[in-house]
Amino acid sequence: xxxxxxxxxxxxxxxxxxxxxxxxxxxxxxxxxxxxxxxxxxxxxxxxxxxxxxxxxxxxxxxxxxxxxxxxxxxxxxxxxxxxxxxxxxxxxxxxxxxxxxxxxxxxxxxx
Amino acid sequence: xxxxxxxxxxxxxxxxxxxxxxxxxxxxxxxxxxxxxxxxxxxxxxxxxxxxxxxxxxxxxxxxxxxxxxxxxxxxxxxxxxxxxxxxxxxxxxxxxxxxxxxxxxxxxxxxxxxxx
Numbered sequence: 490x491x492x493x494x495x496x497x498x499x500x501x502x503x504x505x506x507x508x509x510x511x512x513x514x515x516x517x518x519x520x521x522x523x524x525x526x527x528x529x530x531x532x533x534x535x536x537x538x539x540x541x542x543x544x545x546x547x548x549x550x551x552x553x554x555x556x557x558x559x560x561x562x563x564x565x566x567x568x569x570x571x572x573x574x575x576x577x578x579x580x581x582x583x584x585x586x587x588x589x590x591x592x593x594x595x596x597x598x599x600x601x
Numbered sequence: 602x603x604x605x606x607x608x609x610x611x612x613x614x615x616x617x618x619x620x621x622x623x624x625x626x627x628x629x630x631x632x633x634x635x636x637x638x639x640x641x642x643x644x645x646x647x648x649x650x651x652x653x654x655x656x657x658x659x660x661x662x663x664x665x666x667x668x669x670x671x672x673x674x675x676x677x678x679x680x681x682x683x684x685x686x687x688x689x690x691x692x693x694x695x696x697x698x699x700x701x702x703x704x705x706x707x708x709x710x711x712x713x714x715x716x717x718x
Contacts, residue, residue, distance in 0.1 A: 498641075522706060531691065532644075534706040577643060588659065589707065591636075591643035 491516045493580050495592035503600050505567050510595045512561040512578035520581040521561045522589065523552050525574045532577065536563075568599045602627050605710035607692050613716045614682040622677040622713050624692030632695045633675035634659075634707065635667065637688040644691065650675055682717045689714050 492515040502508050512521070523535040536545045538554035538561060545552050549572065551564045561578055575596045579589040605626045614620060626633065631652050636644040636659075646659030650669040664686060668676040675694075679686060693707040 493643075524709075531711050532693075532709040534708070537706050579644075588646055588649055589634075589644075590660075591645070593641060593643040 491518070491580060491582050491590045493578060493590050493592040495578055495595050497595060498593060499596050499598075501598045501600060502565075502568050504569055507567065508565050510563040510565075510576055510578075510597075512563070512580075512592055514559045514561075514580045514590075517556070517559070518580045518582070519556065521554050522579045522581075523561070523563055524577045524579065526577065526594070527574050535576075565597070568597075570599050570601060573597055573599045604628065605692055605694055605708050607690075607710040607713050609713060610711065611714050613718065614679075615718050616683060618682050619678070619680050620682065621679075622690055622692075622715075624675045624677070624710060625673055626675075626692075626694040626708070627673065628694060628696070628708065629672070630694035630696050630708075631672070633669065634693040634695075635665075635675065635677045636691045636693065637661065637686075638691060638712075639688050647677065647690075684717045687715060687717045 494513045496511050521538045524532040525535050526532050536552040541556040543554045549566045554561045575594045577591050577594045579591045582588045608623045633650045635647040638644050645661045647665050648659055648667040650656045653672040656667050666678040690713045692710040695707045696705050
């Protein structure tokens with residue numbers, strides 16, 4: 490059974506600082522997704538990572554995937570208040586079923 | 602394009618009542634999904650539909666039923682609501698996983714906040 494763990498679950502950081510969110514998963518998978526959710530809102534797709542060594546960047550966020558270690562990271566560079574949100578990683582179950590298993594989310598608060 | 606829409610946005614039920622949550626997408630996606638989100642639990646898949654007329658159970662299907670009679674619609678039914686079904690429900694859709702499709706993701710609706718008293 491595929492399990493997805495994120496850490497930390499809560500992250501409070503100052504503007505301008507760097508930090509990394511980690512996403513570990515328990516069984517082999519080739520697809521990993523990162524989503525952002527603002528309070529009371531829906532989920533917005535950030536990144537789709539499809540292969541070992543994949544790295545994608547958008548603004549102050551950079552995501553990477555190591556399928557051998559079953560680990561993805563979401564790195565935040567020089568955080569700004571607008572990045573405050575909950576971030577979820579989701580891993581696709583093997584076999585191409587398109588079923589996703591989500592981590593519990595990391596609630597990020599960026600303080601001025 | 603409206604993307605993925607859900608109705609209603611809010612609903613309060615009494616224990617034992619039934620209702621149907623509606624989801625529609627206008628992106629011509631084959632795959633549709635129903636999730637529930639509970640505090641501290643992330644999202645959990647309730648049911649999944651790979652195409653019109655087909656459905657498959659997810660992680661937490663008990664107490665729910667689904668219907669996919671039209672490609673653009675995916676309905677989630679609660680036959681006899683229980684307080685444990687108080688949650689936020691999200692519908693999502695995604696395009697076909699073709700061999701050369703490598704930028705797909707799931708697109709989520711705005712959610713339905715359901716309270717069962």
